[in-house]
Amino acid sequence: MPHPPPRPIEIAARGSLRGRVAVPGDKSISHRALMLAGLAVGESRIEGLLEGEDVLATAAAMRAMGATVEGADDGTWRVWGVGIGGLLQPAQALDMGNSGTSTRLLAGLVASHPITATFTGDASLSKRPMARVIEPLSLMGADITASPGGRLPMMVRGLCPAVPIEYTLPVASAQVKSAILLAGLNTPGVTRVIEPVTTRDHSERMLAGFGAAVTVEASNRGRIVSITGEAELKPQHIVVPGDPSSAAFWAVAGSIVPGSEVTIANVGLNPTRAGLFEALRMMGADIAEVDPRSVGGEPVADLVVRHAPLRAIEAPPDLAPSMIDEYPVLFVAAAFATGRTVARGAHELRVKESDRIAAMAAALGACGVAVEEFEDGLAITGTGGEPIPGGATIASLLDHRIAMAMAVAGLHARAPITIDDATPVATSYPGFFATLDGLTECA
Known part of the structure; x- marks a missing residue:
């Protein structure tokens, strides 16, 4: 872009x-609302969605992978999802503009689907490191080819079924945690993320709201977030x-x-x-x-x-x-x-x-x-x-x-x-x- x-x-x-x-x-909630609505079965409504360029990049990517995403003049967005496991192969590269959140979270979605997606972005985003998500998603079975330094453009070839993992975050990052949890949605078994330092928890809250089996517990290793894969997400009415x-x-x-x-x-x-x-x-x-x-x-x-x-x-x-x-x-x-x-x-x-x-x-x-x-x-x-x-x-x-x-x-x-x-x-x-x-x- x-x-x-x-x-x-x-x-x-x-x-x-x-x-x-x-x-x-809220930008973080807007991204997640579009993604999860795009994986639910049925129509979700979203009010108050941030209509900035970053979130619109997420909307465009979900459309490219099969979801129907429509905005209205009154600010209400409607999304008809494809169901977990139903993402389609995008016909062309997904342009993320300046959005690191879109890139890392969508890479998580793609990682456990039998599709391949190439992520591109603007000059600023293309300088940002993606290794932090490449490592755990590769452990789950995704085949990821990035540019030198672990940067964009980046191609993600998903694996289905993917492999559930238990992963301790080496750096406090809600984006990495969320990418793993989103990959875990279409992965059989239980995927766990351990965060020694608590990060923003919008993903856990919204996943639970859509009907995913998510648990959160404290331990001496940190906060443990677990998700059981292959659930069916239910459409929601979300006010951001x-x-x-x-x-x-x-x-x-x-x-x-x-x-x-x-x-x-x-x-x-x-x-x-x-x-x-x-x-x-x-x-x-x-x-x-x-x-x-x-x-x-x-x-x-x-x-x-x-x-x-x-x-x-x-x-x-x-x-x-x-x-x-x-x-x-x-x-x-x-x-x-x-x-x-x-x-x-x-x-x-x-x-x-x-x-x-x-x-x-x-x-x-x-x-x-x-x-x-x-x-x-x-x-x-x-x-x-x-x-x-x-x-x-x-x-x-x-x-x-x-x-x-x-x-x-x-x-x-x-x-x-x-x-x-x-x-x-x-x-x-x-x-x-x-x-x-x-x-x-x-x-």
């Missing part, structure tokens, strides 16, 4: 942010909560810009995803949960965020798995805190859409923030609430979260910050800049 021409955007301080926003549907990773940008923006008060509606607060809000509260952020409720088995609430002075913390490394995608905007919050914030334990940031540790160190440093880089994170000396100098052009490196995090930083900078390319934001939050304009117009 060729990347569109760069679209630079300049972000300048524009006063307080005030108003109510609804963030896009708002993405906490998207809400994170407004939580930080409301916290750092004086006079701000922002309500973020319908935010998913799964404890395996809410680490950023916990870290912000440790820093002194004023974040209230209003109308807590459960939607489709996921905890949800509205968040009311008011400006508050932030103080430096040492972010607990055990929070890392629950806020791994939010580190870039946490680094931005630290830039406005009083004192020196240390946020480590995030090795995974090196192999995201970009090397997010190096990218954020460069971006904040160019804007006049004192930054020290470690292999697994950053130490940032904040301004004590004063604006950062700004005035730099930031390389987003085709990474949506770098672009959005530095846009938030520009809201409290002395000189405007230019993002070299805003187009990657469409992968997860197509309406981000329009929402930003709305919050400042309401102030």
Whole structure:
């Protein structure tokens, strides 16, 4: 998928942010909803699906493998699945665009079906390592040929019946866990994943909701997730909560810009995803949960965020798995805190859409923030609430979260910050800049 021409955007301080926003549907849940609905027998309905480029890549791939996937003007998606074991050979390569989640999880689905699929992606995705899923899926019997370095393009030849395995995750990764569990759906017997460090559990929750035989237990080796294969998935009506990773940008923006008060509606607060809000509260952020409720088995609430002075913390490394995608905007919050914030334990940031540790160190440093880089994170000396100098052009490196995090930083900078390319934001939050304009117009 060729990347569109760069679209630079300049972000300048524009006063307080005030108003109510609804963030896009949770990206992780949206991917999984499409995949499992595509394997169920019958019609599933999905409301609130994130219609960003990453999720649309998953939708296109499921269509290519036989599922009927239709969106409607009212935002409701309908999926008619092919049943477990019913995936068809795609006629051409599956273009994953920028989506690592689509690639790794769909590789798991293909691995236990008697089909072959080739996965391709854009320049950013083609640099990301796939060895972490290649290893366990190969143990299950899939024949996988990747490009040098375990990267895309990658061909997966599934085996049916595949071989059930017990696999201990060498790195905390919900994508690897999910790929194995999805492969286990069409594998006779019991497939087990042991995670020494708990990762986001959307796959387990949704698999159980669709009727798969999933068990979760604690052990001295870690959390053990088991799935019994060859079950029949039942169609579901899914309501996707708002993405906490998207809400994170407004939580930080409301916290750092004086006079701000922002309500973020319908935010998913799964404890395996809410680490950023916990870290912000440790820093002194004023974040209230209003109308807590459960939607489709996921905890949800509205968040009311008011400006508050932030103080430096040492972010607990055990929070890392629950806020791994939010580190870039946490680094931005630290830039406005009083004192020196240390946020480590995030090795995974090196192999995201970009090397997010190096990218954020460069971006904040160019804007006049004192930054020290470690292999697994950053130490940032904040301004004590004063604006950062700004005035730099930031390389987003085709990474949506770098672009959005530095846009938030520009809201409290002395000189405007230019993002070299805003187009990657469409992968997860197509309406981000329009929402930003709305919050400042309401102030």
